[in-house]
Amino acid sequence: MIIRIENLYHTYMKGSPFEKQSLNDVTLDIAQGEFIGLIGHTGSGKSTLIQHLNRLIKPTKGKIYILGKDITDKEINIREIRSKVGLVFQYPEHQLFEETVYKDIAFGPLNAGVSEECVHERVLEALKFVGLEESVLEKSPFELSGGQKRRAAIAGVIAMKPEILVLDEPTAGLDPAGRDEILFQIKSMHTKLNMTVILVSHSMEDIARIVDRIVVMHEGKIAMTGTPGQIFKQIKRIEQMGLSAPQVTYVMRALKDKGWAVKDEIFTVQQAKNELLRLLEGNND
């Protein structure tokens, strides 16, 4: 197990009148190379959980092991953990600060102690990964468009070459083409480098089509885990938690209710297309 979380509890502002328990007995194992989708209603504790993974937040109680090392231990080398677990925050473009895009992307690797030459290579590589032109490198990050800023910020984390990549709603507020492209890049990085990825998202469609396993959080607890199929077929249960199945699932269910002979356990547009084609071709025979 590359990540092992054992009985994790966390309370914000402990001891003040604003005390708020955000994680309640979370236990979770994630294997090397898994692509995890983390979903949950707003305020369910997703962001809190992922910030524990590189010790930006310290647990109130419980243990976290990353690559076999207990990171709740005081003696741990925090820098090393932070270069192994890359964390892309919600709206990462708000963290850009350097004079040029190049310098901003290089910030992470330089902090991690990578040599100047290697940094240069990594910056170019990361830039390619997020689909930006090399011509932006010498521009100020503040001249870029919103989508380009987002990509530059994600590149800043990817350039650190983390073994585990955690993304908190990386596509929120992007146009559909930009969203698809970024998701595709993340997926291909996952396959090519056999990276472990945790993706937080409110888009059930995106989650259904790219992750291996879904973890559902509800009120600070892990409510369900399983493949997209296992999770989304329990529509009632996830609706009770303020979530939903992908839209196409509802379409297929409606078709079935109208008497069409389609399977209703369909979670992506691709699956739906195949199923409908099968049905139509079958009818033609």
Add this chain to the structure above:
Amino acid sequence: MIKDITLGQYFPGNSVVHKLDPRVKIILTLLYITALFIVTNFKGYIVFGLFTFIIISISTIPHRFVFKGLRPLLFIIVLTAFINMFMTKEGVILYGIGPLVATDKGVEMAIFMVLRLLFLIMGTSLLTLTTSPILLTDGIEKLLNPFKKIGVPAHELAMMMTIALRFIPTLLEETDKIMKAQMARGADFESGNLLKRAKGLVPLLVPLFISAFRRADELATAMESRCYRGGDQRTRMKQLITDKRDYIAIVVMIALIAALIMMRLL
């Protein structure tokens, strides 16, 4: 971490002290501070301390929370005690190290000054702890209204204070978020010498300023598009009302001051 500062913070509650009209509360706080200067002997401080203790108890705010507000000012309190103790030259000498000589009068002065400071801080923090920032600025605006005639921009001042107070938590949150995002990229805000630390703040300050300016801009646009213009002829959704409890509070305060004057004269 930054959120630990309690001075000037609001502690929500439902007590009588919370419900007092903010105008009355501000005036009472001013009277409380004045009363502090009437006291000149230990008996007076005991009465004063009891009074403060009772008010804090009525306000339902944990006592330790009020004391926590003193911590950032500890240095000033200690310094005051030190200066008063060694700068007073009259009285019988108790002990002396070189030029530092402490007399009985000096020790007395030091104790009095420290007590005065403590009560001053506790009294004013009780005001901010029990009054929401919005009510507080409303109260200040109303109290400043008479001075409008001589050109004090009461409404504008109050609006500026409201906005500033409103954005403190937002900015703290933003700072926390950006700090974490940069720490995730290996930034270090805690170690190194002064120069290194100052340099290390750049990745925090640049995004913070940009977002503060963006927010200010957005807020201005939002206010303007809703036709905001200051001061005159604006009505309020919540009117400040002076109630029976306010009159009782005023009477209690006057009684305290009267008692303190009596004790001083007798």
